[in-house]
Amino acid sequence: MQAAILQMVVTGVLLGLLYALASVGLNLIWGIIGIINFSQAEYLMLGMFTAYWLYQLLGLDPLLSLPVAFFVTFLLGAVVQRFAINRVLNAPALTQVAVTFALLLIIRYTALMLWGPDSRSTITWYSEKSLSVGSVLISYPMLISSILAVLSTLLLFLFLTRTDTGIALRATAQDRATAQLYGIEAVKMYTLAFAIAVGITGLTGALFSTIYWIMPEVGAIFSVLMYTVVVLGGLRSLLGCFVGGIIVGLVECLSAFYITPSMKDVPVFLLLLIILVIKPSGLFARKGAL
């Protein structure tokens, strides 16, 4: 029993690290541009399919296609920001929600039309292998993906805090008008922020392609998880994203164990509702700075 719980906790934490990376993009867009991107999980699906097709057509290991997944979604994100999001930056919340929802429908159901509703998966030499630490088994794909997730988040953190562009991004998030006075082009920064945020989510999709089913409607599963992570962690906080991701991963794994696997998302949704009711700004929300 105790071994099983330990197993669940370890799996939950590893999964949580991946959820954290998946939600970083949502958090960035929410924090910097100020809109909730309801289509965020669709870029995760696109990242998954990028990795899948490279694996299927070229025989490339899904983890080697991480940069490709990043750049494909990065470019798409730049286009979407330029032609859609930019136009509704100052629109009422309702318009923003409707436009991002429209993008969700367009991306998800174009993918469904192209690739059909079946779920696919990738098989690599390490798919079946696992590491045993004491009584706990950790599958290799999970372990590698989580480590890469942590590394990617660290890279993003360094980019945001150590490079001029990153600092300009954070400045725009903090105070758009003042940033513009200092010669930062806000629209350019928004495009960059959106493209990077979406690219990271696409990269997470490629990471997930080794451990999850790949299907066009996978975004429906991930989107609520991602909102929960961001709401739990609070806006503009990378650390919050990690805490939120790990909490969601743990809640999911433990409730799959204690209730039933098909009910595993109910506690997550309830968690989201409870936080929205108690403290809508999130547990680790920071004002201004990222």
Next chain:
Amino acid sequence: MIETVKTLAKKDRRIIGVSLVIAFIILAIPFAGNPFITHSFMLAFLYASLALSWNLLCGYCGFFSLGHHAYFGIGAYVTMILMLFYDVTPWVGIIFSGLAATILAAAASLPLFRSVGRWFTLATLAFAETIKLIFINWDAVGAAKGLQLPVKPESLYWLTFAGPEIYYYLILGSLIIEAIILHRIVRGKIGYCLQVIREDEFTAMSAGINPLKYKTIAMVIGGLFAGIAGGFYTTKYRFVDPFSTMDWILSVEVAVCGIVGGLFSFAGPILGSLVVIPVSFYVRSVFGGPLGGRFFGVHRLIYGCILFAVMLIMPEGVLGWIEKRLPISGRISRED
């Protein structure tokens, strides 16, 4: 003075004439003898009643809910359970559907209205998804398999008919009743209070309006009519499962209908449904769908494209867009 009265009367006459022609066309559609067209407009009326009830909260109060399908789903389930397990006629079942959805809406509104704006949208979505997951795992009501009514002979008592014609008139009738009731509500005190809350909640409070009370009223009335629409859905399709009656795409469809028609007008959601639903129904039956079509999600892709185009080209909706360009404005829709 007399001139204005004359022109007003003329304008009124024109509007009455146009309305009569539209009413005649709507009543005559089933007599065209094409069940496909009848069915698609029946569906449009069903969505119109959902969109109208949804718009009370969204258009009049500014709270964009994506959890409206929960009330619809509960309504569908209640009528189904009463018919299947307790042999209750759907005439009574539909009333209980409305009641159940009302109770759910009342219970949900207190926690949901703690959040505002985009957070509210998120909270309603999470709320409705939770309800759906509970139904997927609830064995007593068929869990993920859903519930299926046995085949019964045609009868008015059980609301069982082969063709869509009688359902068409039934749903149209309920839509008209709903529209009359909602119109009275939005033209009365509740409607004005809701609009004040939409414009500025603090002003509303300083004017002595209790925002939570009126938001709850809007949610509960919306839930009531959504539940009734769910009951009608069950009598027509005779099968309910969490995936067809409680999918979030339903709320998105409703929102698309409302936004396309124009949120800040009373008739907007009806017009939007009459445009969007037959188009998507046709596209779906030609290109996609589970019955052999090649392109599965094509009608949802169409929703996405319509929504995207409308939001970027005419954010005030089709009705608002037309009105801006026609001199007859002010009579059909503007409330504010």
